[in-house]
Amino acid sequence: MNFIDTATIAVKAGDGGAGHVSFRREKYVPKGGPDGGNGGDGGSVIIEADQQLGTLLDFTYKRKYEAQDGERGGKSNCTGRSGNDVVIRVPVGTIIRDRESDEVVADMTVHGERVIVARGGMGGRGNSEFVTSVNQAPRNADPGTPGEECQLDLELKLLADVGLVGFPNAGKSTLISAISAARPKIADYPFTTLVPNLGMVRAGQYRSFTVADIPGLIEGAHQGKGLGIQFLRHIERTAVLVFLIDVQSEDPEHDLVVLRQELGLYSPQLLEKPWLVCLSKADVLGDELSEELRRTPFAEKHQVRIISAVSGRGVPELVEQMWSFVQAQRSGE
Ligand SMILES: Nc1nc2c(ncn2[C@@H]2O[C@H](COP(=O)(O)OP(=O)(O)O)[C@@H](O)[C@H]2O)c(=O)[nH]1
Ligand SMILES: [Mg+2]
Structure with missing residues (x-):
């Protein structure tokens, strides 16, 4: 697509x-x-x-x-x-x-x-x-x-600069909506119900990039034949992967391991990308509890960001960090 x-x-x-x-x-x-x-x-x-x-x-x-x-x-x-x-x-x-x-x-x-x-x-x-x-x-x-x-x-045919990875309901679509300045058109795509998410993010003048829901892209690619060349180009271009894990998860470390394993099955290339981890939906826990999460071994090990697409907490900082990865990749090309 x-x-x-x-x-x-x-x-x-x-x-x-x-x-x-x-x-x-x-x-x-x-x-x-x-x-x-x-x-x-x-x-x-x-x-x-x-x-x-x-x-x-x-x-x-x-x-x-x-x-x-x-x-x-x-x-x-x-x-x-x-x-x-x-x-x-x-x-x-x-x-x-x-x-x-x-x-x-x-x-x-x-x-x-x-x-x-x-x-x-x-x-x-x-x-x-x-x-x-x-x-x-x-x-x-x-x-x-x-x-x-x-x-x-x-x-311009768009490719994904930043890939979001997470289980269903992790909040990927909500985050993309929260940070998008616009949604691109989708050409050559007959399955309107399964449209994967891709948003264009504006981080300033001459500073814009795209964020895509990677599981959505994989699903979409399977609707065509195999993973498709376009899908592989998305993966090639992606500068960073952001793992989104629900703040209410019982075992975020386990979730992360499972997500990375699944990704590797689709494309080992994806596992070589730079990546970062976010705990999503922080507003559900309230400020005090989510602040405590920062001191868990999981959060410290992965330098986890705690965000809420709904309240906006941590979101501008996340966009800045995404941009710095995108910028680094574009300069190195
Ligand atoms: N309270 C709260 N709910 C959220 C947040 N982000 C997503 N949700 C809810 O979580 C559910 C799944 O979100 P969605 O973005 O569709 O997840 P996706 O499957 O990863 O795309 C929806 O009911 C959202 O309204 C958040 O930051 N805070
Ligand atoms: Mg979604």
Whole structure:
């Protein structure tokens, strides 16, 4: 199954600056020649692939991108300043389509890859460029050409950055809902009742990642054939596993062992991932009791986090920790 993140943005390149009409004025020179400078070129809108990014969430906050216009030409053959380009960063794997034609403009597969999606206009020529043998004092100049503009559809197949692992009812879905800024669309997935959970988490500008319910992914993958290539790609990409164990569990250590064994049966690769442990639903016990849990051998051994998706306790800190694993993996790629 494919999780798809989409966004539509509007881009506009800068217009070229107009050429200038002027004549030299110097002392003792009665008739100066034309000296109107050219206009500067408009800036372009450029899209760059960046492996530090994981979702298109930033585009729900900013949809319009404009590059700077070129400046007008000036006297004394002064060329106007060119407008600055705008560089838009997208995650590696983003497909860019022109909204009007639906044609693929670019498929951003390599970190650092750049594509111009709207070209800046050209600066107009100043009157000094219009001098001919018959016209030594032209009074005409070109206006600049307009910058290109268009709407672009962005599409990204999402992979899991953080995997949640826990028994049914451990609180995985509730936690994903609590920390998600959005849910992706699911493409090619006929089993609407068994939709596994994946949420997009925003931990700040240019800091977004995905969290998935791993047992849900496994179940979903089994609805297709075997574990499927897409599922294996999820696992490959996952930076950290978070084991969620209900704070009311009789024997959390045993639960953890069983969960890890089960995971290993599906994919030994998963057991090599960094991992951390959370006791969920802390609100059920109340603050005092859950604070006592911190001093149990289990909690000390695994540096357990005690959280509640319902009260929000420990959740921002958990998101920060998830992000630090994701960040470390993206930097190392
Ligand atoms: N009191 C409390 N209940 C929770 C919390 N998180 C989940 N639950 C409840 O536990 C049950 C199972 O949660 P769910 O998120 O569906 O677990 P999942 O099977 O792991 O996805 C639901 O009834 C939730 O309302 C929590 O932090 N506090
Ligand atoms: Mg669930």
